[in-house]
Amino acid sequence: MLVAGIDVGSLTAKAVILENGKIKASAVIRATPKPDESARLALGAALEQGKLKEADIAFRAGTGYGRKKIRSADAIFSEIACHAKGALADRPTARSIIDIGGQDAKAAIFDENGQVLRYQYNDKCASGTGRFLEIMAEVMGVKLENMGELALAAKNTVRISNQCVVFAETEVISLINAGQEPGAIIKGIHQAMAGRVAALARSIGVTPEVVFTGGVAKNKGVAAALAESLGLELFALSIDPQINGAFGAALMGAEQAASGKMAS
Amino acid sequence: MITAGCDVGSLTSKAVVMRGDRILGSAIIRSRTKPEETARQVLDEALKQAGLSQKDISKCVGTGYGRERIDFVNDTRSEIACHGRGAKWLVPTARTVIDIGGQDCKAMRLDENGAVGRFVTNDKCAAGTGRFLEVMADVLHVPIEELGKLSARAKAPVVLASTCTVWAQADVIEYLNAETSIEDIGGGINNAMAGRVASLANAVKVERDVCMTGGVAKNIGVIRALEKLIGQRIVIPRKADPQLAGAIGAALLAQEGS
Numbered sequence: 001m002l003v004a005g006i007d008v009g010s011l012t013a014k015a016v017i018l019e020n021g022k023i024k025a026s027a028v029i030r031a032t033p034k035p036d037e038s039a040r041l042a043l044g045a046a047l048e049q050g051k052l053k054e055a056d057i058a059f060r061a062g063t064g065y066g067r068k069k070i071r072s073a074d075a076i077f078s079e080i081a082c083h084a085k086g087a088l089a090d091r092p093t094a095r096s097i098i099d100i101g102g103q104d105a106k107a108a109i110f111d112e113n114g115q116v117l118r119y120q121y122n123d124k125c126a127s128g129t130g131r132f133l134e135i136m137a138e139v140m141g142v143k144l145e146n147m148g149e150l151a152l153a154a155k156n157t158v159r160i161s162n163q164c165v166v167f168a169e170t171e172v173i174s175l176i177n178a179g180q181e182p183g184a185i186i187k188g189i190h191q192a193m194a195g196r197v198a199a200l201a202r203s204i205g206v207t208p209e210v211v212f213t214g215g216v217a218k219n220k221g222v223a224a225a226l227a228e229s230l231g232l233e234l235f236a237l238s239i240d241p242q243i244n245g246a247f248g249a250a251l252m253g254a255e256q257a258a259s260g261k262m263a264s
Numbered sequence: 265m266i267t268a269g270c271d272v273g274s275l276t277s278k279a280v281v282m283r284g285d286r287i288l289g290s291a292i293i294r295s296r297t298k299p300e301e302t303a304r305q306v307l308d309e310a311l312k313q314a315g316l317s318q319k320d321i322s323k324c325v326g327t328g329y330g331r332e333r334i335d336f337v338n339d340t341r342s343e344i345a346c347h348g349r350g351a352k353w354l355v356p357t358a359r360t361v362i363d364i365g366g367q368d369c370k371a372m373r374l375d376e377n378g379a380v381g382r383f384v385t386n387d388k389c390a391a392g393t394g395r396f397l398e399v400m401a402d403v404l405h406v407p408i409e410e411l412g413k414l415s416a417r418a419k420a421p422v423v424l425a426s427t428c429t430v431w432a433q434a435d436v437i438e439y440l441n442a443e444t445s446i447e448d449i450g451g452g453i454n455n456a457m458a459g460r461v462a463s464l465a466n467a468v469k470v471e472r473d474v475c476m477t478g479g480v481a482k483n484i485g486v487i488r489a490l491e492k493l494i495g496q497r498i499v500i501p502r503k504a505d506p507q508l509a510g511a512i513g514a515a516l517l518a519q520e521g522s
Contacts, residue, residue: 125389126430166390166399166429167367174297
């Protein structure tokens with residue numbers, strides 16, 4: 001039985017297709033302004049990636065900020081619950097998650113069954129989200145994909161005192177004009193990012209083991225800075241961190257589908 | 265007694281030369297990288313306007329974020345104290361002062377003697393500061409001085425769902441791409457700004473007369489929207505440019521100081 005999990009965010013939509021708990025196909029696409037359309041496109045891309053047929057999908061689970069608009073969803077689940085589910089399935093010893101997306105950041109702690117105990121998210125302020133890095137990469141004249149490596153490679157760092165993306169951008173420009181080492185500035189940018197997210201995570205008291213997910217988890221510089229800021233080890237998932245929400249949704253969908261079958 | 269006040273902000277710096285209650289000269293310039301240089305330059309311009317020189321000044325007080333770096337001032341005072349004092353001079357009946365600068369905003373209550381009571385400030389988030397308007401004016405390709413006037417010509421001001429300057433900027437770009445009129449977008453921008461400022465102002469419980477100081481006091485669109493949100497008329501200072509409030513307060517405190 002194939003089950004699909006679809007995570008519709010504001011910048012990207014992700015789809016994961018599971019069979020017996022194993023990922024058979026997945027896709028990440030740019031979201032359109034219409035969540036329902038994004039969901040369809042993401043699922044379509046995953047089906048193509050796995051050479052699967054839409055008719056074979058027995059159950060569709062939706063999550064993400066656009067979930068209520070996914071017309072084809074058989075069930076929808078909260079993002080936090082899906083993230084916890086996915087993290088736990090990939091790493092049974094996980095008890096906390098920090099997820100940084102393109103436009104938001106969340107932290108949650110959960111028990112061994114995936115029951116979410118506490119969570120906190122920021123979807124109001126661009127600071128501590130992927131957007132911060134995007135803007136800084138542009139200011140530094142560096143490709144976003146290279147930012148993490150450059151941060152790791154830098155020996156020195158420069159402290160960026162502003163948390164607000166708008167003010168930090170001006171501060172970085174001043175640092176560049178003052179002739180500061182680009183590598184040190186980039187390291188400082190990653191530390192500023194990490195500081196903001198660590199504060200969010202600390203506010204709910206994240207405890208080991210902490211997994212780091214979301215598109216920004218692919219940035220090793222942020223991962224390192226965040227671990228340092230928290231004083232805790234951060235674990236990566238074995239799957240693409242960006243699809244964890246969709247993965248969790250699919251798992252929750254599979255459970256619901258199975259219990260539905262048993263009930264009838 | 266002739267005194268001077270220097271208000272060194274992160275975006276603009278202001279200087280005022282006063283004799284007693286009268287302004288003899290003033291200046292507003294764009295801040296440069298070094299506060300000392302900017303302070304020197306803006307004071308020189310104010311002195312020039314007054315037809316005076318440094319030696320004519322008995323005392324100079326500095327304020328603003330760069331105040332500790334100005335070597336020629338006799339004393340420094342907090343921005344809150346200077347803005348409160350300056351607002352009292354500008355609008356003697358003021359009991360609530362809303363100051364919106366280039367990178368911060370503050371709301372404060374004054375008692376009947378003009379002493380500052382409760383106050384709240386925001387210098388961490390760009391929303392609700394002059395920077396928000398600067399960013400948006402840039403996206404619209406409208407000079408910032410013209411942004412305020414757009415509200416009056418707006419038929420259906422847009423709603424900017426996000427408070428954050430970064431997200432609001434993205435919203436504005438979308439509206440532009442959808443060919444919404446500049447007036448409707450401008451109106452929406454001014455309203456959004458007013459919304460953020462109103463939250464701050466309401467935190468000190470607004471009491472009349474309410475006056476606005478700082479550069480954004482020149483944006484009529486924000487003022488009108490803010491009046492609706494706080495339910496009070498906002499008195500616009502006429503005696504002098506509201507952007508000079510901090511420097512005026514500093515110059516007056518120089519006369520009154522111990």
